Amino acid sequence: MNVNEQPIGVFDSGMGGISVLKELYKIMPEEDYIYFGDSINAPYGTKSLEEVRRLTIINVQTLLAQNAKGIVVACNPATAAAVRILRSMYPGLPLVGIEPAIKPAALQPGHPRVLVMATPMTIKGRKYKNLMKQYEMDADIIDLPCPGLVEFVESGNTDGDDLRAFLEELLTPYLREIDSIVLGCTHYPFVRGVIQQMAGERVRIFDGGSGTAREMQRRLTAAGLRTTSKAPGSVHFENSLATQEEIELSRSLFQKNLA
Ligand code: DGL
Numbered sequence: 001m002n003v004n005e006q007p008i009g010v011f012d013s014g015m016g017g018i019s020v021l022k023e024l025y026k027i028m029p030e031e032d033y034i035y036f037g038d039s040i041n042a043p044y045g046t047k048s049l050e051e052v053r054r055l056t057i058i059n060v061q062t063l064l065a066q067n068a069k070g071i072v073v074a075c076n077p078a079t080a081a082a083v084r085i086l087r088s089m090y091p092g093l094p095l096v097g098i099e100p101a102i103k104p105a106a107l108q109p110g111h112p113r114v115l116v117m118a119t120p121m122t123i124k125g126r127k128y129k130n131l132m133k134q135y136e137m138d139a140d141i142i143d144l145p146c147p148g149l150v151e152f153v154e155s156g157n158t159d160g161d162d163l164r165a166f167l168e169e170l171l172t173p174y175l176r177e178i179d180s181i182v183l184g185c186t187h188y189p190f191v192r193g194v195i196q197q198m199a200g201e202r203v204r205i206f207d208g209g210s211g212t213a214r215e216m217q218r219r220l221t222a223a224g225l226r227t228t229s230k231a232p233g234s235v236h237f238e239n240s241l242a243t244q245e246e247i248e249l250s251r252s253l254f255q256k257n258l259a
Contacts, residue, residue: 001067004227007032007236008216009068011059014042014154016187017074018253020098023213024072025235025254031226032233034066037250040240043150044077045119045185052121056082057089069225070094072216074186074209077119080127094219100184101206102131106139108180108204113140115174117195118184120145128184142178146170146185153187156249158256159194167194175199183207189258 008028010021014037021035036059038044044052056078060071071093073079073086079097086095100122105114122128123143132141149170152163181203183189189207196205220226227233235254239246 003069004225005032005229006067006069007034007234008070008072008220009034009036009060009063009066010072010074011036011038011063011078012075012186013037013044013055013078014039014150014187015190015250015253016150016153016185017072018250019186019189019207019258020072020074020209020212021235022254022258023209024216027213027217028220028226028233030229030231030233033235034063034068035235035237035250036063037237037239037246039154039246042154043119044075045121045150046147047077047121049081052077052081053085057086060086060090064090064093070216070220070223071096072212073097074212076100076122076185077125080122080125094216094223094225096212096216096219098186098208098212099127099131100182101208101211102135102141102182102184104211105180105182105204105206106135106141108139111139112179113142113177114180114182115142115144115178116182116184117144117146117149117188119150120147122184142174144170144174146188149191150185150187153190153253156252158190163191164194167191167198171195171198175203178203180204180206190253190256192258
């Protein structure tokens with residue numbers, strides 16, 4: 001098979017990376033995709049760095065065994081734990097990770113107040129601390145670890161009363177004092193609508209999905225690996241839980257409107 005016509009591999013600890021897959025498909029609809037959700041091991045954010053690194057390397061190997069021509073690590077803890085190692089393991093492979101979109105939020109005019117929602121592991125990590133340092137002169141940045149939020153999305157709950165109550169308790173103490181929210185976990189764009197409703201239209205919400213998708217597009221183009229097809233590509237879902245329910249949930253999240 002001509003390498004240009006091979007699929008792009010995308011993975012996450014579970015369903016979250018589908019929000020990044022949607023951004024990839026938006027700008028490169030003619031490419032084929034394989035999406036792997038490691039739901040059996042979700043969440044990654046409460047595991048040790050070594051364990052997340054081990055799982056991430058296995059996920060990449062799984063996608064490469066299926067002829068992926070490039071890999072998107074659509075998971076913040078997996079990116080922090082393993083992207084550097086993966087780049088040295090596979091030097092020629094277009095490989096892109098994700099990080100919280102603090103830069104565009106912090107660089108808005110007027111020294112904005114930015115709330116960063118992420119998993120505890122992302123907020124504790126060195127990568128995140130470095131990112132914070134880079135922009136601390138431009139904005140007031142407040143971290144908000146959100147343990148438990150991934151699990152709502154993993155169970156397909158993106159709009160329930162219990163989810164709303166959970167988010168209200170988490171966000172209410174901050175809503176009056178912030179200008180923007182960064183969704184620092186790929187699961188969170190699926191509850192963006194509820195967060196926007198609570199925060200009001202005044203508050204801008206940022207996530208890293210579109211930046212990651214554009215970076216993959218740049219890398220594939222630079223490597224001469226874009227497909228020559230003009231027809232819409234295919235999207236194939238796999239999940240470590242290997243149940244029909246997980247595949248159906250993946251498909252329905254892929255169809256969900258995230259605006
Ligand atoms: N979707 C992931 C992220 O981007 C992860 C969560 C997790 O498994 O902890 O943060």
